Amino acid sequence: MRALPVGDDALLLEVSSGEEAQALHAVLLRRRAEGALTVREIVPAARTVLLDGLADPDRWAAELTASRIPRVPSRARELIELPVRYDGPDLAVVARHWGVTEREAVRIHAGSEFTVAFCGFAPGFGYLTGLPERYAVPRRATPRTAVPAGAVALAGPYTGVYPRTSPGGWQLIGTTDAVLWDHTRTPAALLTPGARVRFVPLGDT
């Protein structure tokens, strides 16, 4: 692990894989819950975890780089099931990329277990990992100006669900009626970093 200082009161902890980042994130959340770590934000991302608003970044840099972080996250988190209609306009494109039929593409996606690696782009938009590397797909050459809320989409190694209508360049494979973001709910985001997710096909898709 590398600990890179970010300004006067933040640290960017960099590890070598997404799984390690998820494991590190879980460790940091635990330390905060125990009262050992006082920090304003813990922001996981693809290969890093950012600690922002940290009183003593140098001490934490030394302590964390010296400590052993598990290589894979524990599977202790709850499993969220998202009902999906696999009716997205890009399902055929994705199936072609994967070299399978649309029906088989649905089987692959719905047969995988995902983890929310991190959030970004919009409140409640999770970047979910879980598909094998060979199923990574490119973004669309031309982003759509409006992707509807609930659209289930793929880009690179990630699956995401649009919490509300927004522009987007991901490949749309399906739709869910689940409410991804509701600021009156706690937590407001349905998919929080570390959560496990399965997509459950609806109807005859």
Added chain:
Amino acid sequence: MSDRVLVVVRSGALTTVQDRGRPGYAHLGVPRSGALDPPAAGLVNRLVGNPPDAAVLETTLSGCALRPRSTVTVAVGGAPSPVSVGGRPAAWGAPVVVPAGELLEVGAATAGVRGYVAVSGGIAVEPVLGSRATDLLSGLGPAPLTNGTVLPLGIPAGPPARVDGAPQPAPPAELVLRVTLGPRDDWFTAGAVRDLTRRAYRVSSASNRIGLRTEGPALERARSGELPSEGMVLGAVQVPPDGRPVVFLADHPTTGGYPVIAVVRAADLPAAAQAPPGTPVRFVPVRRR
């Protein structure tokens, strides 16, 4: 309907509700948001007797005009501007009484960019995740004001400050931003790091609440390729593919994939919020504290 409301008569170029923002939710993709010039927002709140977390209005260059339905105390600060009540000149940077139904006119900024208007009791729109701030990146919080918007006001917490006025820093003729290098300065050539800290930049007119954009020498990358998305901090100097540094302000995205060459000291960001397009910018390297 209660009389404790404020009617927006002229919304100006961009007027939003702001407070101290909603830190603590970056892991859900929620920007911190909040006033771009927190000391100015804090001062106008103190002048009208509000607690420091009360919501105020943040104006942009052209001010705004407001009509309260009940008598209120207001204070206008941040970017200096003319102030009038019922057509008569009133004090800037001091508590001012606006009788019920009279028009408070906040004129165009004579210097700086962001003006702050505090009203006794605070702007009492419904909070979202503990904050009433308008976040222009994610759309959380109330929409920017439009003509005719009616804003609820809270109950005044205490008497206005007993001062005639309070000193406020003048907007900078030159914006000097102290930076600590990293975390991704190694993605740039040594020449780029020198360019950033020695050459002249100017504030770009494309700046907004998300970032202070600059014009000046493009910073050359030492490595190509994409950086996997990583967490971003307030004041991060991110360098997009065009090579012109962008300083992240309150509505910045929580994660990003362009490398951050340096981070601006938080204490220098209020001045960045008040620097109009064309203002010369200097990035001065300092050691981490």
